Amino acid sequence: MNEALLVSNVLLWIAVLALLVAVIALARQVGILYERIAPMGALMMDSGPKVGDEARVFELPLLGGGTRRLGGTAPRATLLFFLSPTCPVCKKLLPILKSTRAAEQGWLDIVLASDGEAPAHEAFRRRAALDDFPYLLSAELGMHYRVAKLPYAVLIDESGRVRAKGLVNSREQLESLFAARELGVASVQEYLDQPRFAKERA
Incomplete structure (x- = not known):
């Protein structure tokens, strides 16, 4: 009887140790995959003003009255967010835009x-509770930035230069524009394509 208990205990310990080794091996593989899979930033199009270019100055009418100046030097950076009342992804990002504005209000x-x-657009603005956002209606602005798909965003810094831009479908892609600005690169992909990161992912 004692021998049977001893054997069963030994077998259980062997099973526990085997499971422990398997968990450690899986954790290591997850870590390797995490390092190799780069975060997906905003999809930058090649057309339109390039990152680093001076943003063209526009003086455009605002929905509801008044005008808004875009481009040129300003006390704060500007995130120009292109959207449409019929774009479901745009609607999904509206709460994220509101929280981003609150979080980044010191500089953006x-x-x-x-x-x-x-x-x-007036009806959409009321339904989506966007009354406190400046809202521009301008076909010329979209054509200047070559906006082909929505939602699309352009980050213009305080000096009036395009700092980042791209198609944004999620919070991560929107925040990648801010990361690109902080890193001093055109996009997160450009940063990750640097030799030291490319070698790590190889």
Whole structure:
């Protein structure tokens, strides 16, 4: 009887140790995969003003009255967010824009931009509770930045230069524009394509 208990205990300990080794091996593999899979930043298009270029100065009418100046030197950076009332991804990002504005209010203004008929945008603005966001309607602005897909964002710094831009479908992609600005690169992908990171992912 004692021998049977002893054997079963030994077998249980062997099983526990084997499981421990398996967990450690899996944890290591997860770590390796995490290092190799780069974060997906905003998808930057090659067309339109390039990162580092001086942003063209616009004086555009605001939805609801008044005008807004874009480009040129300013006390704060500007995130120009292109959206549409019929874009479901844009609607999904609106709460993220609101929380981003609150979190980054020390250095960033967020300006919404679109084109089309004013009444449809007025109704959308009311439904989405966007009354406190500057909202521009300008086909010329979208054409200047070569906006082909939505939602699209352009980050213009305080000196009036394009610091980052791209198609943004998630909070991570939106925040990658800020990361690119802080890192002094055109995009997160450009930063990760540097030789030291490319070698680690190889």
